[in-house]
Amino acid sequence: MNIEAKRVADSMAETVHIVRPNHLNGANRLFGGILMQWIDEVAGIVAKRHAMANVITASVDNLRFIKGAYQNEMVVIVGKLTYVGNTSMEVRVETYVENKSGIRKAINSAYFVMVALDENDKPVAVPKLILETKEEKLEWEAAEKRREMRSQRKVEGF
Ligand SMILES: CC(C)(COP(=O)(O)OP(=O)(O)OC[C@H]1O[C@@H](n2cnc3c(N)ncnc32)[C@H](O)[C@@H]1OP(=O)(O)O)[C@@H](O)C(=O)NCCC(=O)NCCS
Structure with a gap:
């Protein structure tokens, strides 16, 4: 199926986890490595x-x-697309702790760059992104700046 463009809402993803004893670090908090796995999975779901x-x-x-x-x-954990290049996609992942009343407190934030691969594991073009809201347009502009910084970092190695 060849779709030319998709909306941010089409790929948004949300996952929920309960912090179990086996997720804790020595300081009795959620181990950062576990959370990194969970947020990487959400970024992967959105991009896929x-x-x-x-x-x-x-x-x-x-x-x-x-x-x-x-x-x-x-x-x-909530993930949504902020930017789409040719074969890459930037996903913003926000993590919250939700209390009994449903109130969410932010505990983590990250930006992932995901690359789509074809059946030969080569980068492949992805659909364009349709920006529907002012917030989505602002996210796109900020993502363009981050993309520029990443390519600068790649060239200069800082
Ligand atoms: C990501 C990867 C495919 C890029 O390979 P590459 O030879 O640089 O490919 P290209 O130059 O064609 O770049 C493909 C896209 O990735 C982007 N990209 C490449 N390296 C990047 C980096 N370090 N950070 C952000 N984006 C990057 C490019 O900007 C390009 O985006 P665009 O098509 O939207 O313009 C390659 O580095 C790779 O396979 N890395 C390992 C990924 C992996 O195994 N991850 C699992 C975690 S263990």
Whole structure:
């Protein structure tokens, strides 16, 4: 199926985890490596839904651990596309702890660059992104700046 463009809403993903004893680190908080696995999975789901192809993680930046999460807390992870290049896609992943009243407190934020691959594991073009809201347009503009910084970093090696 060859789809030319898709909306941000078409690929959005949300997952929910309960923090179990086996997810904790020595300080009795959610281990950062477990959370990184969970957010990478969400970024992968979003990118795969958009690309309708296999995807791999090319880079992660602005990964911020804002607050800890503790045993039995409900961790909600929300991923959405911010930008689409030719074969790459940027996914913003926000993580929250949700309390009994449904109120969410941000605990982590990150930007993933995912690349779509064809059946020979070569980067393949993905559908364009339809921006419907002012927020989506602002995200796209910020993503263009991050993309520029990444390519500068690649060239200069900083
Ligand atoms: C990601 C990967 C496919 C890119 O390969 P490459 O030879 O640089 O491919 P290209 O030059 O054709 O780039 C493909 C796209 O990836 C982007 N890209 C490549 N390296 C990148 C990086 N470090 N950060 C962000 N984007 C990157 C390019 O900008 C390009 O995007 P565009 O098509 O939208 O313009 C390759 O580096 C790779 O396979 N990495 C390992 C990924 C992996 O195994 N991840 C799992 C985690 S263990």
